[in-house]
Structure formats: structure tokens, C-alpha cells
Amino acid sequence: MNNENLRPDEIKKIICDLSLRRSKLTGKLLSPGPMVEGCLHIIYKKCGKPTCHCKDGKKHGPYIAIVRKVNGVSKLTYVDKLDVIDKAKAYKRYNKRLASLRKINEKIFSYLRHLRDINTTVYEK
Numbered sequence: 052m053n054n055e056n057l058r059p060d061e062i063k064k065i066i067c068d069l070s071l072r073r074s075k076l077t078g079k080l081l082s083p084g085p086m087v088e089g090c091l092h093i094i095y096k097k098c099g100k101p102t103c104h105c106k107d108g109k110k111h112g113p114y115i116a117i118v119r120k121v122n123g124v125s126k127l128t129y130v131d132k133l134d135v136i137d138k139a140k141a142y143k144r145y146n147k148r149l150a151s152l153r154k155i156n157e158k159i160f161s162y163l164r165h166l167r168d169i170n171t172t173v174y175e176k
């Protein structure tokens with residue numbers, strides 16, 4: 052992060068802004084609705100019948116599925132309920148917000164460390 056030339060008051064302002072963003076984000080993260088683990092995928096596929104149009108042309112679908120890792124292996128489950136899709140979307144949204152929170156925390160940490168360093172001298176005899 053390029054914050055070498057910032058004055059302490061500029062750093063304080065940045066940290067205050069970041070803290071406000073973090074606070075809003077945390078507020079959203081504190082009240083999650085029901086979620087379903089995994090990643091939504093839209094799938095088109097061939098049925099295997101030799102005379103079907105899907106053999107050479109348009110495949111069947113779209114089908115919606117949730118993919119998640121189970122013991123390191125991807126497990127795919129077809130979804131037939133709309134509320135499950137919403138819950139999977141909520142899960143994705145929640146994870147995005149968690150990632151944003153982490154980035155904001157890292158920035159705050161970095162600026163605070165910089166603030167420490169510009170106020171610190173070495174004491175030697």
C-alpha cells in the first residue's frame with residue numbers, strides 16, 4: 052500500500068472512513084438470513100438418446116445446481132426449489148461481504164502500523 056507520504060491527520064481521516072464502512076458491513080453480517088452452502092451453476096446437458104435434438108444441437112436445460120466441496124470432492128446437487136436458489140445467493144453475498152470486511156481490516160491494520168512507525172524513534176545510548 053502506498054501510504055508513505057500521508058500526514059497523520061490524513062491517515063486518521065482514512066481510518067475513520069474505513070471504520071465507518073466496516074461498521075456498516077458488520078451490521079449487515081450480524082443478521083444473516085437462512086443460507087445454503089455452495090456455488091450456483093447453470094447446466095445444459097445431453098440426454099444420450101441418439102435421435103434427440105441435443106445430440107448435435109441445443110442441449111437440454113437450463114438446470115440449476117449447487118456445487119460444494121465434500122472432503123475435497125465437488126458434489127453437484129440439482130435444485131428444484133426457488134427458495135434454495137435465494138439461500139445459495141445469500142450465501143454468496145455473505146461470503147463477498149466477509150471478503151470485503153477482511154480487506155477493510157487489512158487496510159486499517161496497515162494504516163495503523165504506518166501511524167505507529169511515523170511516531171516511533173529508536174532509543175539508543
Ligand SMILES: [Zn+2]
Pocket residue numbers: 097098099100103104105106111
Ligand atoms: Zn436430448
